[in-house]
Amino acid sequence: MNKAELIVDKQFVIGTVDPRLYGSFIEHVGRAVYGGIYEPGHPEANEQGFRQDVMALVQELGVPVIRYPGGNFVSGYEWEDGVGPLSARKRRLDLAWGALETNEVGTNEFAAWARAVGAEVMMAVNLGTRGPADARNLIEYCNHPGGTYWSDLRRSHGQEAPHKFKTWCLGNEMDGPWQIGHKTADEYGRTALETAKLMKWVDPSIELVACGSSMRDMPTFGEWEATVLDHTYDQVDYLSLHTYYGNRKDDTASFVAKTLEMDDYIHSVIAVCDYMKAKKRSKKQMMLSFDEWNVWYHSADADRQLERWMIAPPQIEDIYTMEDAIVVGCMIISLLKRADRIRMACIAQLVNVIAPIMTVNEGIAWRQTIFYPYQHASVYGRGVSLKPIIRSPKYDCKQFTDVPCLESAVVYDEGAEQLTIFAVNRDLAEALEVEADLRQFAGYRIVEHVALAHPDPKARNTASEPRNVTPHAESGAELRDGCLRIRLPKLSWNVIRLKKT
Incomplete structure (x- = not known):
């Protein structure tokens, strides 16, 4: 045995874990809203x-913050419709996803739902077809x-009462040619700066997220971040990161190692932030908001077969x-390895669309495999977060x-006198025997070892x-x-929990 x-x-100590590190995302796409949270x-x-x-499954996850309403959708969204x-x-025709949007659920309905599940809302503004004035109006409304x-x-x-949304995203993936209102880094940086100024003049208590590159493979990666921050550094609080991984070549050994790329991606973005x-x-x-991350590839072939202009098509439904x-x-x-700089993160998404929770229309809801490590x-x-x-x-x-073979993060709650070790064994063939030196935690006992x-x-x-x-x-x-x-x-994914007796 290894x-x-x-x-x-x-x-x-790496840093204190902001609870918003375990956020999620609901976009008006597929059955995330209609047939997902709302039916x-x-x-x-x-x-x-x-x-x-x-709602019960979302509460089981303890989701602290949920990004809304997009995503690609927001770049063509007129919030007054909702x-x-x-x-x-x-x-409306949703040009981002080729669907029909009924606007039955909008800002107030989603805010009420988020309150009911115990989550804050991370609101996004449209900087694709709209700009600073519309964002100013939206934050005044909210x-x-x-x-x-x-x-x-x-x-x-x-x-009657204001929503008091604290965190706002200044657009979405504005470097992407697929994005409605795609911009150069200079165009986006100037727009984001002016939008940030107006929004903070309306409500100085808010926090703002500027768009980083929509993925590390973008040809402008790095240069985009630097240019955007050159414009917005003094006005924004976070820079966003997005990444998705897949196993299209059916190479599991390489697939489960993909987060080596993620680690390097995070370090690169931090380097640009520190340069600025x-x-x-x-x-x-400058702090980071990793506000889109997940596995995404299973549904690609099925999505190509969908008809356009359906209401809530079964879109991006990875099983x-x-x-x-x-x-x-x-x-x-x-x-968790960079909890000192990543304060917020959103698994994308929450229900039906590349999600830990799945539903059947008029039927059951269930937990996907990815539900469990997230929970x-x-x-x-x-x-x-401690550095092991x-x-x-x-x-x-x-x-x-x-x-x-061993990947691990450790979280210590001094007040509750609890220690949690998260550990992955990447080995496809053999179990892994681990010896952990915990002499700093005298008097602790094992509460449980749970494995997936x-x-x-x-x-x-x-x-x-x-x-x-x-x-x-x-x-x-x-x-x-x-x-x-x-x-x-x-x-395997493992959780080893210890507590002082």
């Missing part, structure tokens, strides 16, 4: 039309108490495998060399078999004289 070593020390007439629907079975009496709302045209319009729509800080001689440290859950777990670990991290990964010192066997594959594993890396949860892949309790973990000994099953 063996690895781990050292955990209270002094090796009037469903047996589980409440008076507002929201599915309570879906407020006021339902009978007066316009149906956040100003009253006594002005837009705030009083909100009150006339039945929302030096250039501007600023005392301000995830065991190996996908491993990659999602590793991506969470990558985020475990969100529930147990609150506190301070890892000695692990490594392997080579088609795309990478020296891939560590399955003999078949391609195993899935489906509507007919919703519990095919689920976590289970592992036995055999031992803590003696400050040394933790555990066995990680092959190709």
Whole structure:
């Protein structure tokens, strides 16, 4: 059996984990909204039309913040279409996704749903077909108490109290040619700067996210970040990152190692941010919002067959495998490794569209394989991220060399006297025996060791078999004289929880 070593020390602090690191995303695309969170007439629907079975699963995840309403959708969205009496709302062609938008759910409805599930809203403004004036109007509608045209319009729509949305995205993926209103870095930087000024004049308490590159493979990556920050550094609080991974060549060994690229991507963006800080001689440290991340590739062929201009088409509905859950777990670990700079992150998305939660129209809702690492991290990964010192066997594959079999992040909650070790064994063939030096945590005991594993890396949860892949309790973990000994099953996600007695 392969063996690895781990050292955990209270002094090796990376940073405090912002709860918003475990955020998610609801966009008006596919069945994320209609048939996902909202389905009037469903047996589980409440008076507002929201599915309570879906709400219960979202609450199970403990999602702290949800990005809305896009995504590509927002670059053509006229927010006024989604407020006021339902009978007066316009149906629009959604050019971003080739669908028909009914606008039954808009700003106020989504805000009410988010409150019901215990999440804040990360609101996005349209900087594709619109600009600073419309963003100013939207934040006045949402956040100003009253006594002005837009705030009083909100009150006339039945929302007396302001929403007080704290976090706002200045557009979405504006470097992408696929984006409605695609801009050069200079064009976007100038627009984002002027939008930021107006929005903060309306509400100085907000935080703003500027668009970074929509992916690392963009030809303008790096240069885009530098140019945008050159314009906006003093006005914005975060720069965004987006990435998705897939296993299109059916090379599992390389697929589960993809987060080595993610680590490098994060380091590169931080380097650009710090360069701009030096250039501007600023005392301000730019933080990151990794507000789109996930596995995405299964649905590509099916999506090409869809008709245009449908209402809520079954779009981007990846059904995830065991190996996908491993990659999602590793991506969470990558985020925790840079908790000092990544303050927010959004798994994209939350329901039906590349999502941990799936539904059947008029039917059940169930947990995908990726639900579990996300849930475990969100529930147990609150506190301070510690840097573990890892000695692990490594392997080579088609795309990478020296891939560590053991990937791990550690979160310490001093107040609750709890320690959580998240660990992935990437090895496809063998279990991994791990010895962890925990002498800094005298008096702690093992609460549980939970593993997500399955003999078949391609195993899935489906509507007919919703519990095919689920976590289970592992036995055999031992803590003696400050040394933790555990066995990680092959190709597994693991959560080892300890608490002081």
